[in-house]
């Protein structure tokens with residue numbers, strides 16, 4: 001496979017938290033720990049490493065949702081301050097927990113699709 005269908009397959013496998021190679025086996029052993037080997041196809045998943053990428057995306061997205069929601073709530077309904085304090089940090093926390101797994105899986109699938117590898121420095125002679 002190549003091109004857009006392969007990209008859509010990688011995105012689908014990522015959003016469903018499945019193996020980036022076959023799209024069937026589960027990717028995670030725990031909440032965020034990646035299985036060393038795919039149960040369905042035997043693909044080696046030990047090299048999958050997204051670093052802090054998923055956390056950065058999730059913090060930005062969940063922070064936007066929580067902050068925008070809190071400002072909208074304040075402007076639209078003028079609730080007591082403690083309602084805002086109890087509601088929107090909880091919304092932010094739930095959004096973080098809900099988005100972290102599929103975001104990590106999606107980044108792993110896109111790394112696999114784009115054949116990402118460890119960066120190498122080249123000398124002056126190439």
Ligand SMILES: [Zn+2]
Nearest residue numbers: 019022038041
């Ligand atoms: Zn697999």
